Amino acid sequence: MFLLKDDYWEIKKTKEKGYGVFAKKKIRKGTIIGDYLGKVIKISEYDLDNDKNGLFLMYLTDLAAIYPNLKKPDIHLLNHSCTPNCWIYIYRGHTLFFALREIEPGEELTISYLLSPKDETCNPCTHTCKCGSKFCTGTMHLSKDKYEIWQNLQDEEKKKTKTAKFTFGKNLPKLASYPKIIPNNPIYAIISSANEPPSAIPNRQI
Numbered sequence: 001m002f003l004l005k006d007d008y009w010e011i012k013k014t015k016e017k018g019y020g021v022f023a024k025k026k027i028r029k030g031t032i033i034g035d036y037l038g039k040v041i042k043i044s045e046y047d048l049d050n051d052k053n054g055l056f057l058m059y060l061t062d063l064a065a066i067y068p069n070l071k072k073p074d075i076h077l078l079n080h081s082c083t084p085n086c087w088i089y090i091y092r093g094h095t096l097f098f099a100l101r102e103i104e105p106g107e108e109l110t111i112s113y114l115l116s117p118k119d120e121t122c123n124p125c126t127h128t129c130k131c132g133s134k135f136c137t138g139t140m141h142l143s144k145d146k147y148e149i150w151q152n153l154q155d156e157e158k159k160k161t162k163t164a165k166f167t168f169g170k171n172l173p174k175l176a177s178y179p180k181i182i183p184n185n186p187i188y189a190i191i192s193s194a195n196e197p198p199s200a201i202p203n204r205q206i
């Protein structure tokens with residue numbers, strides 16, 4: 001569900017990545033883009049290998065994932081990028097997307113799909129990345145280092161939040177209220193350093 005007002009975004013077809021979400025107006029750093037909603041399914045009952053839509057699954061717990069309504073234009077249409085301008089914020093167990101930096105009109109809104117490092121189970125791997133970033137790794141799978149940074153960060157965030165209330169087979173209900181903006185806090189520095197190759201930040205103090 002988009003939480004960003006309608007006049008700030010539009011869905012457009014991209015050259016190589018299907019549909020994508022683009023900014024129509026300047027979006028301030030920290031702005032909440034939306035809440036990832038959909039039907040709650042049991043991961044164990046889902047055939048991840050045989051559904052190319054598996055990339056749309058968002059893990060809620062170790063057992064449950066959200067499967068969005070693919071017929072509806074929504075935040076699941078944000079494409080993956082190796083240098084995304086949006087990131088995930090766990091709020092009351094919900095997966096919110098927020099702007100990692102200021103986003104200019106016309107820019108595509110992107111997120112990291114945070115796929116675990118590539119291993120032999122992903123063969124042939126269909127997770128080719130076409131983000132076009134100059135730091136593109138060519139794959140949506142994260143390197144081991146970046147993946148560990150993200151996992152640690154997510155573990156910390158999860159400790160601070162309640163888990164979402166849900167019923168398997170039903171839609172995850174939206175929350176009664178949402179923050180509008182994620183205020184500046186150390187999370188940005190951690191995420192930025194995880195987003196950039198070490199060679200790009202030679203002088204950064206973290």
Ligand SMILES: [Zn+2]
Pocket residue numbers: 081082083129130131132133135136137138139
């Ligand atoms: Zn890429």
